[in-house]
Amino acid sequence: MGFITRQSTCDLLNKISLVLLLHLFIFVSESRADKNAGDNSVPAIFVFGDSTSDPGNNNFIGTSFKSNFPPYGKDFTNHTATGRFTNGLLANDFIARYVGVKDYVPPYLDPSLDIKELATGVSFASAGSGFDPLTPTISNVISLSKQLEYFKEYKRKLEAGIGKEKTKHVITNALFIVCAGTNDFIVNYYTLPIRRRSYDLQAYMDFLLKQVHQFMEDLIDGGARRIGVPGMTPIGCLPIVITLYSSNPITNRTCIESLSSVAKDYNIKLQKELYSLQLCNAKSGSRIAYLDSYTLMQDIVTNSSKFGFKVADRGCCGTGIIEAAFICNRGSVLCSNTSNYVYWDSIHPTERVYRLAVEAFRPTLDFIINR
Template sequence: MAPPPENGTVGRRGTSSAVFAFGDSILDTGNNDHITTLIKSNFLPYGRDFPGRISTGRFSDGRLISDLIVESLGIKYFLLPYLDPNLQDDDLITGVCFASTSSGYDPKTPKILVVISIPYQLNLFQQYVGKLRNLVGEQTSNDVVENSIYLSLLYFNDVLLTSLFHTRTKSSLEMASYAGFLAGRASAFLRQLYGLGARKIVHLSALTTGCFPAFRTLLGGVQRQCSDESSELAVMFNEKLSDEIQRLNDDVSILDLS
């Protein structure tokens, strides 16, 4: 991996002025390091491939999708967590991460795992906008909010907890109902984000998680087999979320690049 520029930024290109991320560990660049929770990754081997070989709170050896996207847009080399007390002015102007590892759309998920819920991530974004307005003025702040790209990815932890405690006793109808519930929560989040000024929203599709190591270890028995039920639930969620996003696109100009 090529080393980052000394200041951690790269030249900007395109029309997007900043990137913001909401969700869970797939996008969380370290917010959990700054809250009281057991869900942390501030120790090795996490970060062994990150510049400087340091653990940063990312649940990864190196950078995350959120970091790679912000670099691909020519904005900066990595996306810092909003709760990082060392954030600089330029970090705020070019975007930050609000995601929290182990969060989910189901309100019970962040409560059980003691992490930042999606409603509170939105509250942090509103707090951020206030800081940005004080920093650059209302007009520039509005321009940043409107012209930025918003990344969102949640679902993994909802499925994991549901699979651990409920999926094997649920009928297909009940699983479809739960997938619909999660898609409805996702739709509500997207509407709220749009209402706060976001216009370029990228909601990534849920992965078919049944063969992920965590699912195979916790649900696969001695043979660590894939959890077909978990993957089926992910497929249901994606289908229902696609329908929800289509309805949203009929109402507002939400950009879906899933």
């Protein structure tokens, strides 16, 4: 007689109920779409991922992939270059404001954080990281597994400061955001074709999703109950990708559709994985949801004027076609009006795009936090 494992049981339940769950999720999300923020029921926010979520953790590690210098932070409070890879706020800062927790999500590795700041949440994200364990080694940054270790360390600090019961309440009711994947494809699979030697594209997607599954299970085992996972954006529209893969990167700045379709296909698989995780962990009170970054970003890039943008094929910093991290620096020439640009550098969106993204996420965020 074979053993019935947790995973095999979940797979069976998923096959039976996935479609029903998807329709239920859509119904609940749409029914909440017109609600305002209401009373705050979220005591903290915790963030894991890559440069779209790193508010400055890379400042405290030995990597060259940093952004704690001008012109980064140009539109942040006091024009401070915090280590965020944009001109101002990240999406997670806007999410923290929307759920009423705090104005800025700080980096966990900042030694100046007091217990009050820790208690309302931090980001463990590291620019350059990814779900594939190999990806963070390329830039010598913090892996997702190490970010989980930091989360465990964080819980011990919080228990020492406010006690076990209060810590449990914070973790159980907190909002968790997990955002990674782009570096796995752009850096690891395509630019430095390390994984392509061992995996075809579909096999690599499946490999990544196994990493996602394990990470999410570990997060849930650690107490997380409200989790949002943004999908990948159309990576073929990143200015640096256009530069690398266009037949003529100076005159032909259109999106590389073959690469954007990779992100789209991955997102479809990711959604199924998250619905499966939601189904298998429903009894614990978990709410796990996909945040659709792809659709919004595709719309912004292809219909930029509709959103008030004038430039979508290059970043504001320097030429906008290659500069990022230390290549976007004090000596770089900047665009005259950041709000006209979709991208800040050749990889990362401007603050205004992050604001639009969170506005689009609100119905799903309300579903996750059950309000």
